[in-house]
Amino acid sequence: MSLQSALDRLATYRANNTRASQDIFHNGLLVLQKSGFKKLGDDGKPFRWISLEQLTLASIDVGRLDIADQCLQLIADKFPNSPRVDCLIGIRMEATEPPETALKYYADILEADSANVAIWKRRISVLRRTGKVEKAVNELVQFLDTFYTDVEGWLELADIYASCNQYDHSLQALSHVLLLTPQNPFYVLQAAETAYTSEDFPLAIKMFLTVVDMTDADDSEQLLQESTPLGITVRAWFGVKLCTRRIAQNANLKSLSNTSGPKNLELLDELATERLRVAYSSSGQKVRLRKGDKRFSLGSRLPSLRHEVSFFFFLELRPVPSCLHLLCSLERDQGNR
Numbered sequence: 001m002s003l004q005s006a007l008d009r010l011a012t013y014r015a016n017n018t019r020a021s022q023d024i025f026h027n028g029l030l031v032l033q034k035s036g037f038k039k040l041g042d043d044g045k046p047f048r049w050i051s052l053e054q055l056t057l058a059s060i061d062v063g064r065l066d067i068a069d070q071c072l073q074l075i076a077d078k079f080p081n082s083p084r085v086d087c088l089i090g091i092r093m094e095a096t097e098p099p100e101t102a103l104k105y106y107a108d109i110l111e112a113d114s115a116n117v118a119i120w121k122r123r124i125s126v127l128r129r130t131g132k133v134e135k136a137v138n139e140l141v142q143f144l145d146t147f148y149t150d151v152e153g154w155l156e157l158a159d160i161y162a163s164c165n166q167y168d169h170s171l172q173a174l175s176h177v178l179l180l181t182p183q184n185p186f187y188v189l190q191a192a193e194t195a196y197t198s199e200d201f202p203l204a205i206k207m208f209l210t211v212v213d214m215t216d217a218d219d220s221e222q223l224l225q226e227s228t229p230l231g232i233t234v235r236a237w238f239g240v241k242l243c244t245r246r247i248a249q250n251a252n253l254k255s256l257s258n259t260s261g262p263k264n265l266e267l268l269d270e271l272a273t274e275r276l277r278v279a280y281s282s283s284g285q286k287v288r289l290r291k292g293d294k295r296f297s298l299g300s301r302l303p304s305l306r307h308e309v310s311f312f313f314f315l316e317l318r319p320v321p322s323c324l325h326l327l328c329s330l331e332r333d334q335g336n337r
C-alpha cells in the first residue's frame with residue numbers, strides 16, 4: 001500500500017468516526033515508519049498531529065504500547081501542558097496501571113481545572129468499569145448539572161440506570177436527550193423501547209409511531225402502496241405490533257406516565273401487520289394494494305391514524321434520581337428475590 005493510500009484511509013476513518021483499530025494501526029504504522037507525517041508539510045500540520053493521536057489510540061486498542069508511547073512522546077513534545085495530551089496520557093495509564101492510579105491522576109487534573117470535560121468523562125468511565133456504580137452516578141449527575149447540554153452524558157446515565165433495571169429512571173434521563181435532540185429518531189426509538197421494557201405500553205406505542213412519522217417522508221396513499229419499510233422504520237413497526245398486543249391483552253393496564261392509549265387499536269395492529277408483511281415479502285418485491293382490499297382501506301386511513309399520535313411530546317422532566325435512591329431500589333429488588 002502506498003503512503004498516500006494509507007493517509008487517505010486514516011482520513012476516511014476520522015471523517016466517519018470509525019473505530020477500526022486494527023486497520024488504523026496497520027495504516028498508521030506504515031505512515032510512521034515512512035516518516036509520512038513529517039512529509040505532510042506546513043499545510044498538513046493539523047492532520048499530522050490528529051493522525052498521530054489516531055494512531056496512539058489504535059495502538060493502545062491492539063496492545064502495541066510501544067508504538068503508543070512513541071506517538072504520545074511526539075505529541076507531548078509538540079504540545080506540552082495540553083488538556084488533550086493529558087487525556088491521552090490518562091488513557092495510556094488505564095492500559096497498564098491500576099484503576100486507582102488513573103483515578104488519582106484524573107482527580108488531580110480536575111482539581112486544577114474542573115471544566116475539563118474529557119478528563120471528567122474518563123474518570124466516570126473508570127468508575128463504572130470498576131463496578132463503582134454509586135460514585136459513577138454521583139460524578140455523572142454533577143457533570144450534567146454543570147454541562148446540561150452534553151447528550152452523551154445523558155445517554156450514559158440512561159444506560160447505567162437501564163443496566164441496573166431502573167427503567168423509569170432511564171426513561172427520565174432519555175427525556176432530557178429528546179429535549180436536546182428532538183430531530184434524532186434513533187433516540188426516540190431508544191426511549192420507546194425503554195418505555196416498553198418498563199411496561200408503559202401506551203407511552204411506548206406513541207413513541208414508536210413518532211419514529212414512524214419521523215422516518216416516513218411522505219404520507220400519500222400512492223407511496224404507501226409502493227414503498228417498503230426499511231431499517232429503523234421496520235423496528236418501529238415491530239414495536240407498534242408488540243404494544244398493540246400487550247394493550248389488547250390488558251385493557252385496564254395503567255400507564256406510569258398517565259399516557260392515554262390509542263383509540264384505533266385494532267386498526268393500528270392491522271396496519272403494523274401489513275407494513276411488516278410488506279417489509280418481509282417473500283418475493284422481495286413491493287406489494288401492490290388493490291381497491292377493495294382491506295389493507296387498502298387501512299392505507300387510506302394512515303394519515304388520520306398518524307394525526308392521532310403525530311405530535312412530539314416530552315416526558316415530565318423530573319430531577320435525576322440520586323445514587324442513594326438507586327442503591328435503595330437495587331437493595332429492594334435483591335430482597336424481593
